[in-house]
Amino acid sequence: MVGSAVADTRRLAASGSARCYRQILHGKDDYPLQGLIMTAESNKLLMSRFVEFINTADETLANELVAADALFYAPIRPDPLIGPRGYIEILGMMRSGFPDIQWTLEEMVAENDTVAARFTMCGTHEAPFFGVPAGGKKIQVQAVNFYRFQNGKIVAERGQPDLLTLLKQIGAISD
Structure with missing residues (x-):
């Protein structure tokens, strides 16, 4: 994943869009993203930073990556959680049972403003x-x-x- 992101960054830098991508990869505030057109490729790069956020629950990263009015739909709640605090709440719920939980981004597909991502979550109950x-x-x-x-x-x-698999693995339900 990291090698892929570096290759993507080099390719995008060569195309003249380096300013946006340096900000994405390094979180530099001197390259504001507001008003820039984000491509599928730049959104994939943002996902690399997002994985860092979910694995650390860093509030600074949350505020950098998550819009204040973002909606997070989780199967455990009827209503969406909202904004960086809402996402940190999701992470807190997972860490409450699995303090060492980590997410690995296995693959992603991006089109326009949407990224589909498959993760593996690992931790100890x-x-x-x-x-x-x-x-x-x-x-x-x-x-x-x-x-x-x-x-x-x-x-x-x-x-x-x-x-279902998670509940089976912790012994909540039998096979």
Whole structure:
């Protein structure tokens, strides 16, 4: 993934769009994204920064990458969570049961303002989760999410983690 992002950045820099991509990869505030037309390729680069955010829950990255009014639809709630705080709430819910959880971006496809991403979530069940007491079991679960970008920020996400597999892996339900 990293090698791919570097190659994409070099190619895009050669096309004259380097300013936007340096900001995406390095988070430099001296290259504002507001008003720039974001391409599918630049949105894919933003996803690399987003993975850093979800693996650290860094509030600075949250504010950099997530629009204040972004909507996050999760299968565990009837109403969307909103903005950077809403996304940090999702991460907090996952970390409450799996303090060491990490996401790996396995693949993504981008078109216009939308990125489809497949992740693998890995962690250890060290605290109660959905009412299931900690069992110390390792999880490895897939998730497919769709993100919509606008002005260099995520404005919507529809997440579909494989909750059935997760619940099986922690012993909440049997095979």
